[in-house]
Amino acid sequence: MLGNVHKDLNVTHLDVNVIKNLPIEGLINLKKVTFCGNFGDPLMHPDLNEIVDFFQAQQITISTNASLRSKQWWSELGTNKNVTVTFCIDGIGKEHEFYRRNTSYKKIIENAKSFIEAGGTARWQFIVFKHNEHQISEAKELSRQLGFEIIEFIYSDRFDTDDKWKVYENNKYLYDLEKPAKQITLKSHLNSKPGEKYWKELNENKGPISCVWSEQRKLYIHSDGTVYPCCLLGSVRAGKNIEKLMLKKLIKDYKQIDLYKKDLISIITSDVFKKALPDSFKEKPFSHPVCIEFCNKATGKYYTSDLLKSVN
Numbered sequence: 001m002l003g004n005v006h007k008d009l010n011v012t013h014l015d016v017n018v019i020k021n022l023p024i025e026g027l028i029n030l031k032k033v034t035f036c037g038n039f040g041d042p043l044m045h046p047d048l049n050e051i052v053d054f055f056q057a058q059q060i061t062i063s064t065n066a067s068l069r070s071k072q073w074w075s076e077l078g079t080n081k082n083v084t085v086t087f088c089i090d091g092i093g094k095e096h097e098f099y100r101r102n103t104s105y106k107k108i109i110e111n112a113k114s115f116i117e118a119g120g121t122a123r124w125q126f127i128v129f130k131h132n133e134h135q136i137s138e139a140k141e142l143s144r145q146l147g148f149e150i151i152e153f154i155y156s157d158r159f160d161t162d163d164k165w166k167v168y169e170n171n172k173y174l175y176d177l178e179k180p181a182k183q184i185t186l187k188s189h190l191n192s193k194p195g196e197k198y199w200k201e202l203n204e205n206k207g208p209i210s211c212v213w214s215e216q217r218k219l220y221i222h223s224d225g226t227v228y229p230c231c232l233l234g235s236v237r238a239g240k241n242i243e244k245l246m247l248k249k250l251i252k253d254y255k256q257i258d259l260y261k262k263d264l265i266s267i268i269t270s271d272v273f274k275k276a277l278p279d280s281f282k283e284k285p286f287s288h289p290v291c292i293e294f295c296n297k298a299t300g301k302y303y304t305s306d307l308l309k310s311v312n
């Protein structure tokens with residue numbers, strides 16, 4: 001995030017035994033599990049097969065770059081009737097690799113074919129940028145030919161602060177990713193002045209916060225074992241310092257939400273989930289900027305998503 005890899009990024013796999021300790025037999029309403037790769041790619045997990053087998057009674061969605069693993073592995077995955085794979089393919093050919101750096105478009109398509117031919121349900125997610133927006137019709141046609149169930153075009157929120165996003169490697173500037181022509185960002189929707197961040201307008205015009213993930217009865221488990229109401233709060237610890245500090249003020253002690261230290265039921269009945277976070281939605285003592293940005297009812301990204309996300 002924000003350029004180079006952060007020095008304090010905790011690069012780790014969630015221990016398979018932590019997952020196996022989840023009380024899923026008692027969670028009778030647990031219908032869906034998504035391996036979403038907030039900080040990485042689920043296919044990197046060495047115990048992925050064991051984890052897939054563990055959630056036999058749930059519908060599993062794996063969201064991935066899909067540039068890893070053999071065709072044989074993909075064929076076997078395709079025989080799991082409870083697994084859907086979201087292939088994140090942002091363009092056709094080299095355009096895809098512009099954003100999904102160091103992946104191989106050719107290998108991804110081979111993997112998708114193996115998975116689909118074995119009976120797997122595949123979805124295609126396509127993030128639209130300036131460099132790939134001319135490929136939308138072609139991608140729709142290709143997705144039909146390859147047998148994808150659906151193709152979904154979405155926008156990235158990277159462009160909320162600027163229409164360009166600089167790509168770096170080891171401190172070396174490489175190139176810009178650019179906003180597609182039709183994308184309306186939160187910044188432009190709020191009519192923020194040039195050069196200004198959108199925060200001033202967002203704060204002045206915000207409505208009450210309503211936690212979208214709680215309403216949808218969802219929960220997020222991070223790769224380090226910590227549990228959050230959503231993936232957005234879960235990614236704060238790799239983000240801006242001010243956001244990290246504010247989250248720490250709310251959570252106080254991360255051990256309270258850590259599956260390596262506590263079981264899931266203790267975590268979701270803890271003060272963090274029962275008091276600190278619900279109070280923060282009501283600005284007691286303050287609302288976290290991420291919650292304002294996404295979940296305030298007047299200008300939050302979730303509540304303005306029809307406007308901000310629609311792609312023709």
Ligand code: SF4
Pocket residue numbers: 209210211212213214229230231232233281290291292294295
């Ligand atoms: S951003 Fe905050 S309010 Fe919105 S879903 Fe996440 S935790 Fe809930």
